[in-house]
Amino acid sequence: MTSQSLLKPKERIDQLATNDVKIIQSRDVFSYSVDAVLLSRFPNIPKRGQIVDLCAGNGAVGLFASNSTTASIVAIEIQERLADMANRSVQLNKLEQQVRVINDDLANTLNHLKPSSTDLIFCNPPYFKLDEQSRINESEHYLLARHELATNLDAICRISQQLLKTNGHIAMVHRPDRFFEIIQTMTQYNLVPKRIQFVYPKSDRDANILLIDAIKDGKPGGEKFLPPLILHKPDGSYTDEVYQIYYG
DSSP states (O other): OOOOGGGOOTTEEEEEETOOOOOEEEEEEEOOOOHHHHHHHOOOOOOOSSEEEETTSSHHHHHHHHOOOOOOOEEESOOOHHHHHHHHHHTTTTTTTTTTEESOOOOGGTTTSOOOOOOEEEEEEOOOSSSTTTTTTOOOOHHHHHHHTTOHHHHHHHHHHHHHHHEEEEEEEEEEHHHHHHHHHHHHHHHEEEEEEEEEETTTSSSOOEEEEEEOOOOOOEEEOOOOOOOOTTTTSHHHHHHHHHHH
16 A cells, blocks of 8 residues: 555645654644654653553654554544544554554543553643633634643543553653643642653743653652753754754
């Protein structure tokens, strides 16, 4: 089957220069961005075992991580169209033996996977609470991807606590303005944050991305705040560190 035969109308194939993995994308639905790329490279990825990508979207995070491990990777995505795109990206990369996509509500994850079975969870969740400011005129695809309509932080942490082995990790990308809420919610479910990094669009701007790696049943203390990651130079080009991530 050719690459083009796996595409549906208004879809394209994107690929990082530093990664052989190809991702099927469409402007009609929520596509991966720098958040997904940074998340896929943030935690220490286990060489074997099981990795779960919650709120997987079109599967980019798990697929980007696939060439760093022999672990089985399970992507959970509620939106049928995005799950279908992820499935076809799995076929496109010939990763059917390693990666599988489950099209279901995150709340039903334990219907598909055993408790205490997972070594690492990735999560790029909806960032915004649903309130009167929510842009409810967005398409359903964008609304579900951006806003806590189908799931929320509490549900994600509860499911993660059930899925992870003791000393398993959850790596999450989120918004800095919810930092204290994220720490509080993780701690409530015995997910102890250990590595934290703030990402800045430019050196003179406020942080707009937060990366957190937490350990299930980890000992309190020993938190490590990594050096800030700056995305762009003043002229708008990528900083050397980000250029390396995208282009090698």
